[in-house]
Amino acid sequence: MSTEIEKILKVYKSVSPEELLMSKVPGAKVPKEDVQLINTLRKMGLRDEVINVLLDYVLMTTNMKLPKPYVEKIAGHWTRKKLKTAEQAMEFAKSEHQIIQEYHKRKEQNTKINKNKIQAIEDAVKNREMSDEQLGKFVRTIFLQK
Known part of the structure; x- marks a missing residue:
C-alpha cells in the first residue's frame, strides 16, 4: 500500500465526516443540509470512516457537490454491500468508478x-x-x- 493511500486512510479513520467537510473549505461552517445528510448516512448504518470515503468520492466525481439523492443512492448500495472499513469502501469506490468509466x-x-x-x-x-x-x-x- 502506498504511503499516500495510508495517509488518506488515516484521515478517513481519524476525523468525523463533519470535520472532513470542514477541511474542504477552511473557515467555513458545514451547511446544516450536509450535517443532516451525514446523520441520515449514520442512521443507514454506515460507519464514519466509510461515510468519509463516500463523501470524498462524491465530491471528487461531482465537482465538489453533494447531491443528496445521489449520496443516498450510493450509501444504500454500500450498505447492501456491507462495507465496514475505509479500505473496503475505497476499493469498492475504485472498482465502481472503473466500471462507470x-x-x-x-x-x-x-x-x-x-x-x-x-x-x-x-x-x-x-x-x-x-x-x-x-x-x-x-x-x-x-x-x-x-
Missing part, C-alpha cells in the same frame, strides 16, 4: 460508430447509385454489423 468509453465509441453508419447511409442516399431495395439491404447490413 468503461461504460462511458463504450457509449462514446458506440456513438462514433453510429455516426459513421448514419454518414454512410446519407452518402449512399446522396449518390443515388442504389435502388430502394439495394439501399434497404445496405442499411440493414450496416446496422446488423457490430
Whole structure:
C-alpha cells in the first residue's frame, strides 16, 4: 500500500465526516443540509470512516457537490454491500468508478460508430447509385454489423 493511500486512510479513520467537510473549505461552517445528510448516512448504518470515503468520492466525481439523492443512492448500495472499513469502501469506490468509466468509453465509441453508419447511409442516399431495395439491404447490413 502506498504511503499516500495510508495517509488518506488515516484521515478517513481519524476525523468525523463533519470535520472532513470542514477541511474542504477552511473557515467555513458545514451547511446544516450536509450535517443532516451525514446523520441520515449514520442512521443507514454506515460507519464514519466509510461515510468519509463516500463523501470524498462524491465530491471528487461531482465537482465538489453533494447531491443528496445521489449520496443516498450510493450509501444504500454500500450498505447492501456491507462495507465496514475505509479500505473496503475505497476499493469498492475504485472498482465502481472503473466500471462507470468503461461504460462511458463504450457509449462514446458506440456513438462514433453510429455516426459513421448514419454518414454512410446519407452518402449512399446522396449518390443515388442504389435502388430502394439495394439501399434497404445496405442499411440493414450496416446496422446488423457490430
